[in-house]
Amino acid sequence: MRVLLAGATGVIGRLLVERLRGAGHDVVGLTRSEAGAQRLRDAGAEAVVADVLDRERLLRALAGVRADAVVHEGTALRRMPMAHRDLYPTDSLRTRGTANLLEAARQVGAGRFVTQSFLYVYGFVDHGAEPLTEDAPLGAAGGGSFDVHVAAMRANEEHVLTAAGLDGIALRYAFFYGSEPGTFGLLDMATKRRLPAPARGTALSAVHVEDAAAATVAAHERGRPGHAYNVADDHPLTWTEYLDAHAAAAGAPRPWRLPNAAFSLVSPYLGALMTRSSIRLDNTLAKRELGWSPAYPDVRQGLAAVTEDWRRARAHGDAQARARARPGLGRT
Template identity: 50%
Template sequence: MATNDTNHQHRSILLAGATGVLGRHLARALTEAGHKVTGLGRGPAAGLRADLMDRDGLLRAVDGHRFDTVIHAATALRKAPMRHRGMHATNALRTEGTAHLVEAAQTVGARRFITESMVFGYGYGDHGDHPVTEDDPFGPHGTSPELEGHLAAMRTKEHLTFETPGLEGIALRFGLFYGPGGTDALFPLLRKRQLPVPDDRGRVLPWVELTDAARAVVAAVERGRPGQAYNVADRTPLGFRAHVLCVAEQFGLPKPMTVPLWLMKPASYAHAVMSTTLRVSTAKAERELGWTPAYPSTRVGLAAMNVTAG
């Protein structure tokens, strides 16, 4: 458990992506921790309105403001990507958008820059039984041009986070999100039986409940070490189908149809995700940030979500 509280002070935070699924959880958790949060986004609910892809508009929006911490939780996704092309806007946001936000962070005098990264940066495919740590290679060369595009964007995002002069960069490599505001998107698909999933056949992925993810960001704001990445996931890696089955069972919805993995190939990005086996170690986050998941498994997290919803 981390005991160094020297960085625990109330911060003035610019939160990019404040109106997104993760961003809403972050705004709540940071505010409850005593920090002053100003949202940055394209929607009317954001405190400062700007598009990260519009450098000049972004710099105009932040002109005259001062923040000591900037958090990059902006997303280009409005729904789960199925094909590789569905990730193109996200890749651009990870490269150009991050470069623009880093420049904005320097403009507002920020010292700390925290970015939302993800475990797929370790590579798509079979990682075996070994829990991947932050010391393992991040952003290996992709096994296809499409996967290389995604991995190159993740490499760039972390490079900008860590290598920008004057910024204390920290990256949180999250597992797949679920929970309030995220899992809800599966409900209509399950009701209409429009969510076919292949058998896991031993494949597992890291997951993290959204409020747990938000608590990890608060911990990184307060106690994260500059220049470090942290894996953030629960204690129970689970196959994609197993996760969706938990959702169906917990909320009384029809079970998804099982299909062969090869049948998912037209959904090229989903196929890459569902073909991956990946376990990650969160020992570093637990040791240095003092963070542990309140929801150690999908089943526990969904049960809590169901109680809250009820």
Template identity: 45%
Template sequence: MTTNQSHESLQSPPSHQSQSILLAGAGGVLGRHITRALTEAGHKVTGLGRGRRNDLQADLMNRDALLRAVEGHHFDTVIHAATALSKPPMRHRDMHATNALRTDGTAHLIEAARATGARRFLAESMVFGYGYGDHGDHVITEADPFGPRGRSPELEGHIAAMRVKERLTFGATDMAGIALRFGLFYGPGGTDGLLPMLRKRQLPVPADHGRVLPWIELTDAARAVVAAVERERPGQAYNIADRTPMGFGAHVRCVAEEFGLPRPMTVPLWLMRPMSYAHTVMSTTLRVSTARAERELGWSPAHPTVHDGLAAMRAAEGLT
């Protein structure tokens, strides 16, 4: 899939200009960070979601209700950061509702964005769209194929959903489409859920044996969204991750160490197979380059390593 389509007629407002932004998924962990970062940057954010705390209440899967919710509103930018996940997915079926949000939900939200006169559509994407499995030492850039066919029906379901979400984003030629391909999230509101399990030693992890994954601290992820809103180049995708990939087991052990919790038990990777999706993630080796985001968006991670991000989180929570 190509992401360098021409949108020359769609001019972005200057970076200092306040924008009216509709954020789907504002009530989620990432959404709350995005809302705060955009607001602090001087933009007006309207939250969209099913919960009562949202400014506009609607389910992305209900097209008619969504169009009714946005009727009469105008937005400069619409952001799709909605997820159906309330906790880390363990089995493949845990991803099915989020996959639907990436396909049907995206199509509905683009229609709603068009109805509000939006000229920019920004999609939360994921580095796993490059494919699950062992990518070896190759450092993946945005020029690498995105959305290759999955090696099993379940993996194809996950990858196809990410492929379709980006295809719809870039196919909306009357809007400037941008996709941010995030690494795995951690940080305030995300890592907190691991702490009780680590405290009770209820979170065994495998040895990584050289496997690494891209990670991104949540406030850094939100800063990337602000950068994309203010400085995007239409039709582009950007990898967003920190500078130091880390294995899943090493990440969890780092959390335990940083927060003074018992070291998690190390188990063979095959023992994780009943948790089919988690096993797939833990089996993956993936490195990405963020050079394009740094060059074109002027973004770089404030927390270049997981150690840095966790130390900042611990300090902010007064746990030093």
């Protein structure tokens, strides 16, 4: 099949280019820059330069392009968000961007549309100890700062799953980690003793980005139209355990503890996320219907596989910094 991939140069998009092509699919990647287009061509994909938030430019750039399916991986998150404002650009991609891509899907003749979603579509609240299945109620407005983010996730899913003439599928990803900037940033913070952890962190589900990419290809090929799938590993953990695991993987001391109330004062967003919102995802449906299973069923396993890439990236960055510091190499 021929797949139009939005967010093709992002963390999961780059993996999807490789995995989709490896599964025999042709990929047309959307990117906002010519530099991104060149990276896509180097990876064996076709490239279209357009901004999914600019409807007219997007449709014009796709004139004459044909595709059997669209995969929407457009987000604006390069690192773990630290405040509500960090999520607003991604909210736009999940609302206006999704609407534009649905129109683009019809223009290119696609019959299938797979969109990214996120575990907090169920709401930024304490969901208790039982893992959530896909038929759990989605998050409702509660008059708080998180409402706008939940509304964007819900709108994204609802538009795709009910789109006329398209087989829509939504993937409710758990928290990403892997060989990507967000994880590398946490590992760096751990080595510098700048990674605090809440004294009593609440629960979350996570998924290695490689496993998320594999699930996305499986959903594209075998997902049931009109349905959503939780994409998570097998072992939820607390935020405290999650951050401890990063420190252990980096060979660093255990993160210093902050009382939950103090953690919320330092960062209201992270405090709400890590000390009041609690969510575990059940991945049974994805395993059964997609034929998918995580290669890294536990965060600790997955981080062990990441550290070699992280150390290599650090060494490369240190070498570049030393080169920049050498006399005579700067502009004169």
